[in-house]
Amino acid sequence: MRPDALHALRRGDLAGARSLRLAGLGLTEFPAEILGLADTLELLDLSGNALAALPPSFGRLRRLRVFFGSGNRFGRLPPVLGDCLALSQLGCRGSALAEVPAEALPPALRWLTLTDNHLASLPAALGERPALQKLMLSGNRLDRLPEGLAGAGRLELLRIAANRFATLPPWVGALPSLAWLAMAGNPCEGPGKDPREDPGAVPAATPVAWSDLVPGALLGEGASGRVHAAAWDGRPVALKLFKGAMTSDGLPEREMAACLAAGGHPNLIGALGRLTGHPEALQGLVMPLLPVAWRVLAGPPSLESCSRDVYDPALRLDAEVALRLARGIGAAAAHLHGRGLLHGDLYAHNVLWDGTAGAxxxxxxxxxxxxxxxxxxxxxxxxxVRAWGLLLGELLDRCAAAPAAARAMEAACVQPEVAARPLLAEALAMLPAA
Structure with missing residues (x-):
């Protein structure tokens, strides 16, 4: 993407650099000049190249905190990564990984992304990384996880969708900090079927012919697809076109099936119909179009925040607005639970609101x-419920004075003893009005 950065590196112009991005350059050999930045380099992005290994001296990058190596040809997670004692975030998605050596896992590991590889097992050492907070393993061949992860007291996000788990590890349901779990596309999933094996498993929906749509401007793009404004027989709607590729959350077709199975709710973006007849055979959903003034409640987690959303520091809420927001999102999640669905990603960055009254x-x-x-x-x-409790707390943090009863409910929902938390319907019933 930035050949000029590579030229600058080789000329010696980047002395003292803390961040270096050499993504998508087709590199087949590791640029040795990178090691000359050992005293300062904290982030290194080598994604989208054709590297098969990293040099034995890679551990000289003693300040390196973040390494992205996705889309290379490693086959085996480079063991030298474990020599970087400050390395806490490691991403090697889609790198044909079939093995993760124990020595490849740095001791300070906090965030590990190994999505879309060929892994059938993981080393026991993964359960010996006490800072582990975010673990993304969707799209592999795993049927078990290291038992040591049962003691991963800080693990908040776990992505194991589209693997081979016949049963969910029993300790997953007892992890004290876990709030976001993706597990679709495994044999252990609930009564819904896998649309890859049974296309008829996707719930029936109103067919919407491509010829009846007039696509408009791009409204947004995520890992699973693009959302456009559109007109359906003259009615303003939103059109989501799925990319069809594996995402960190799992398979896009599982998302489509869940949208259709969720049914209608005033606090949930539902599906009006399912696209048919796209000229490139893309799958898609037609959804309600929200008012133009609506906005995302917060930004997604940053490299620094890891598993927590990033809010506009200027955002301030009246307690009544904060509680209306929390109540609406809680009601949507409770509706999903009642339909036999787990949202799996209940975050402020997946909440759209009116920006004023709390709708x-x-x-x-x-x-x-x-x-x-x-x-x-x-x-x-x-x-x-813990994810919702964290959201409730984030909203209350932006109030000048938060009701004590709401803070008590937050505490009940995020307590480490999972079985002692209320169900969402119970929590909503006890949440004060303001």
Missing amino acids: AVLSDLGAAACLPSGALGERLQRIE
């Missing part, structure tokens, strides 16, 4: 999954 809708079902029945399904609901 809001929950969006993005890319991480949604069918809930298993019985006690396990209820336990997974209580995991999502």
Whole structure:
């Protein structure tokens, strides 16, 4: 993407650089000049190249905190990554990985992304990384996780969609900090079926012919697809066209199935119909078009915040508005639970609101999954209760004076004992009006 950066590196112009991005350059060999930045370099992005290995001296990058190596040809996660004692974020998505050596996992590991590889197992050492907070493993061949992860007290986000789990590890439902779980596309998922194996498993929906649509401006783009403004027989709508590629949350077709299975709710962006007849055979959904003034409640997590959303520092809320927001999003998630669905990504960055009065809708079902029945399904609901409790707390933090009863509810929802948390319907019933 930036050949000029590579030229500048080789000329020696980047002395003292803290960040270096050499993505998409087709590199087949590691530029040795990078090691000359050992005293300052904190972020290195080598994504989208054709590297098969990293040099034995890679550990000289003693200040390196973030490494992106996605889209290379490693095959095996480079063991030298573990020599970087400050390295806390590691991303090697789609790098044909079939093995993760224990020595490749740096001791300060906080955020690990190994989505869309060929991994059938992971080393026990993964459970020996006490700072681990975010673990993204969707799109592999895993049927188990290291037992040591049962003690991962700081793990908040776990993505294991589109793997081979016949049963969910029993300790997952007891992790004290876990709030966001993606597990669709595994044999252990609830009664919903996998649309890859049974196309008829996608719920029926009103067919919307491509010829009846007039696509308009691009409204937004995410990992799973692009959303356009459109007109359907003269009616303003939103059109989501799915890319069809594996995302960190899982498979786009699972998102489409969840949108259709979710049904209607005033605080949930639902589907009006399913696209048919696209000239490039793309799959898509027609959805309601929100008012133009509506906005995203917060930005997604940053490299620094890891698993927590980033709010506009100027955002201030009246307590009544904050509680209306929390109540609406909680009602949407409770509706999903009642339909046998787990949202999996209940975050402020997936909330759209009016920016004033607190009217809001929950969006993005890319991480949604069918809930298993019985006690396990209820336990997974209580995991999502923690996500809602964190959102409630973030909203209350932006109020000049937060009601004590609302703070008490927040505490009940985020407490480390999963079984002691209320279900969402119970929490909403006890949430004060303002």
